[in-house]
Amino acid sequence: MIDLSRSALILVDIQNDFLPGGALAVPGGDSILEAVNALARRPFRAVIATQDWHPPHHCSFSSQGGPWPIHCVAGSYGADFPEALRSEPVTHIIRKGILQERDSYSGFLDNDRATSTGLDGLLRGLSIDHVVVCGLALDYCVTATALDAVGCDYKTDVVPEACRGIATDSKAILEKLEKQGVLLKNLNAF
Ligand code: VGL
Numbered sequence: 001m002i003d004l005s006r007s008a009l010i011l012v013d014i015q016n017d018f019l020p021g022g023a024l025a026v027p028g029g030d031s032i033l034e035a036v037n038a039l040a041r042r043p044f045r046a047v048i049a050t051q052d053w054h055p056p057h058h059c060s061f062s063s064q065g066g067p068w069p070i071h072c073v074a075g076s077y078g079a080d081f082p083e084a085l086r087s088e089p090v091t092h093i094i095r096k097g098i099l100q101e102r103d104s105y106s107g108f109l110d111n112d113r114a115t116s117t118g119l120d121g122l123l124r125g126l127s128i129d130h131v132v133v134c135g136l137a138l139d140y141c142v143t144a145t146a147l148d149a150v151g152c153d154y155k156t157d158v159v160p161e162a163c164r165g166i167a168t169d170s171k172a173i174l175e176k177l178e179k180q181g182v183l184l185k186n187l188n189a190f
């Protein structure tokens, strides 16, 4: 059995801009909310929500030569968590992509591996050795976060039914995660 008292649930970037109608909508992104809310009610030691949180001229925006439309601008509605995400189980919020000149897909480290968000230290301080990762988008920030968790030596699970990708076919990305040491788990494993 999994010892949830040494486990953290990480909710990756479940924010209005990644839901249908948002600036960088993930197809079917809203369909994970029920599963995510159910997971968050389990007795994890910590439930940590990551939040993409960019300055207005962030390097990842196409207006600045980056790959993405303007999204998750700090303090905007798009950067907010949706009303339908239950907030009371969330114990910590980790903001990422906060520096204009760097992007951060992972909840642990930015894309050039230079700056930590503090998430690894937070987990270690709570004696957590196992993380369960879900959220948006499966093929970007969920993958980056799960692979960094493996790299930081956490037992790492991903719950596919509580994730959606920007690419709608998630088979290849799930296989890649498994090859790199991530376990795929059903909701009812917790
Ligand atoms: C994400 C692209 C840009 C994500 C964030 O949360 O997967 N993707 N910023």
Ligand code: ZN
Residues within 6 Å of the ligand: 052, 054, 060, 071, 072, 097
């Ligand atoms: Zn972003």
